[in-house]
Amino acid sequence: MYPKDLLQEIRNKFCHVDTCPFSGERIFFENAGGSLTLKSVAKRSGDLAAIPDNQGRDNRGSQGVMDLIKKSKADALEFFDTEKGSILIGESGTELLFRLIRSAILASDKGTVVGSTLEHPASRSASTKWAAHASKELRLVQHCKESGSVKIDQYLSKITQDVGVATIVHTSPVTGIGVEIKELTQGIKSISPDCFIIVDGIQHAPHGDINIRDYPIDGYVISPYKVFSRHGYGLAWISDRLRNLPHENLMKGPKENWDLGTRDVGSYATFSDVVNYFEWLGSRVSNASTRREKFAHASKFIKLQEQKLVKTMLYGKDNVRGLSDYPKIKIIGGLENELREGLVSFSFPEFTSDVLVKELNSRGIRTHVRKSDHYSANILEPLGLESCVRVSMCHYNSEDEVIHFLTSMSEIMHQ
Ligand SMILES: Cc1ncc(COP(=O)(O)O)c(C=O)c1O
Numbered sequence: 021m022y023p024k025d026l027l028q029e030i031r032n033k034f035c036h037v038d039t040c041p042f043s044g045e046r047i048f049f050e051n052a053g054g055s056l057t058l059k060s061v062a063k064r065s066g067d068l069a070a071i072p073d074n075q076g077r078d079n080r081g082s083q084g085v086m087d088l089i090k091k092s093k094a095d096a097l098e099f100f101d102t103e104k105g106s107i108l109i110g111e112s113g114t115e116l117l118f119r120l121i122r123s124a125i126l127a128s129d130k131g132t133v134v135g136s137t138l139e140h141p142a143s144r145s146a147s148t149k150w151a152a153h154a155s156k157e158l159r160l161v162q163h164c165k166e167s168g169s170v171k172i173d174q175y176l177s178k179i180t181q182d183v184g185v186a187t188i189v190h191t192s193p194v195t196g197i198g199v200e201i202k203e204l205t206q207g208i209k210s211i212s213p214d215c216f217i218i219v220d221g222i223q224h225a226p227h228g229d230i231n232i233r234d235y236p237i238d239g240y241v242i243s244p245y246k247v248f249s250r251h252g253y254g255l256a257w258i259s260d261r262l263r264n265l266p267h268e269n270l271m272k273g274p275k276e277n278w279d280l281g282t283r284d285v286g287s288y289a290t291f292s293d294v295v296n297y298f299e300w301l302g303s304r305v306s307n308a309s310t311r312r313e314k315f316a317h318a319s320k321f322i323k324l325q326e327q328k329l330v331k332t333m334l335y336g337k338d339n340v341r342g343l344s345d346y347p348k349i350k351i352i353g354g355l356e357n358e359l360r361e362g363l364v365s366f367s368f369p370e371f372t373s374d375v376l377v378k379e380l381n382s383r384g385i386r387t388h389v390r391k392s393d394h395y396s397a398n399i400l401e402p403l404g405l406e407s408c409v410r411v412s413m414c415h416y417n418s419e420d421e422v423i424h425f426l427t428s429m430s431e432i433m434h435q
Contacts, residue, residue, distance in 0.1 A: 026304065030416050033297065034248070035062050037416065046384045047421045051246075052193050052363055052412035053388055055226050058248045060293040065250055068286035075282070085285045092288035095295040096255065098311060100240065102232040105259045108278045109287050113222045113243035113254040114142040119267070119278075120239040120256060121146040121187060124216035127265040130184030131156050136170045137398050138163035138199070139189040143220045144398075147187050156184075165402040168195030168353030172204050179211045186217045190224035194390055194399040196363025196412065197353045198224060202234045209236045216262060222246055226414060227326065227361050228298055228319030238262040244287070248294050253287035325415040326362035332422045333364055333411065340426050346433065352399065352408060363412040365390065368433075373407035376432065380409075383428040387411045 031037045034056040040046045048056060068088075073081030075089070093107040110116040121143060125133055133151040135144060137160055151158040159178045163170045169192070179186070186208050191198040205217050218239040221230060225247040232240060238259040245251040258278070269277050302314025305321040334355055336342030343366060344355055352365040367373055377389045390396040391407045400408060411425065 049411045051414040061290040088289045092292045095292045099295045100232045110254045116254040116256040117142045118146040124185045125150040128184030132183045133185045135187040136161040143187045168197035183212045190221040193223040198359040205235045322415040365408040365410045367408040379432045
């Protein structure tokens with residue numbers, strides 16, 4: 021663990037770290053449902069909500085607003101590690117995935133679309149609907165139920181030269197396990213060079229480490245409320261090739277414009293605050309000089325910190341038993357999994373998950389139950405589970421919080 025004062029410094033940057041305005045003191049292990057919000061984001065949202073000026077006018081207010089948007093787009097490109105392509109704001113991650121996938125499927129002159137069963141219903145629904153609409157074949161790669169991820173060779177075995185669109189989830193919000201995106205995207209392109217690849221990076225984004233330069237893709241979608249910003253918008257990177265495909269926009273307006281109507285400048289500006297946070301964190305944990313190096317160091321730090329928290333959660337500490345000490349527990353994705361990103365989903369045959377989540381809640385620990393419904397059945401059904409408890413941690417969580425969780429689990433299991 022890093023020194024407690026650095027953790028405190030990090031925690032001081034966020035709102036409602038250990039107290040919920042509705043329920044009082046609590047430990048927040050529901051980060052996959054929406055991360056904590058940066059204080060800078062909350063302040064900026066309020067400041068900008070008060071500004072009446074719109075873009076495209078010849079006055080200082082309008083110019084100020086446009087400068088913020090321009091800066092945010094440049095920040096996002098730098099954060100995603102690319103100089104190419106464009107940044108686009110939409111209503112939500114789901115909406116952007118639908119728009120990008122629909123545009124790619126309708127424009128591609130090839131007959132097949134490929135995705136995997138690991139994906140969130142946002143991309144799965146979009147590719148199912150639009151592949152059928154365009155009379156294209158949809159091939160689904162079965163994810164590996166043991167590892168909770170997608171095996172590269174299995175995915176690539178479904179790729180042929182006839183595949184025009186491929187969808188990938190970077191990290192599953194139910195298993196918490198990532199996909200080796202660089203290897204997979206490069207593999208797809210080596211078989212079908214013209215294939216449009218759209219990545220759902222929504223669950224991966226709070227862990228940093230996004231390097232679009234290395235991924236031969238056309239779209240990468242995130243939801244800023246899951247990466248330290250706030251609700252109310254989604255954000256996507258699109259390649260020039262995708263941007264130039266037919267899409268909805270105003271007649272006689274600029275063809276490259278994907279924004280539908282007036283966008284909230286606060287959406288853009290608060291993403292600059294997120295990028296600034298990663299830069300700040302990188303400068304606190306390294307002597308790196310460039311912004312990009314700082315992002316890389318921040319991501320490395322986040323990964324290590326989350327791995328340590330996961331390790332304590334699984335194996336316990338001193339005389340506090342970890343989750344793996346419960347003989348009947350089923351931990352999704354297994355115990356040793358290099359690709360796990362701060363999230364542990366588990367279930368017990370003798371306890372229903374919603375009872376556990378309720379009991380944890382009553383002890384001030386916020387987790388979430390995932391049920392075998394339209395969001396999570398793709399993961400739970402193959403494992404024969406009706407539900408699971410999802411504990412999602414982030415780098416600002418502390419080992420003390422994990423210990424408190426484990427002690428509470430022990431209390432609940434033995435009451
Ligand atoms: C991987 C993944 N994709 C898509 C979504 C949907 O995102 P949004 O709520 O921004 O539409 C989520 C939300 O949980 C997610 O985790």
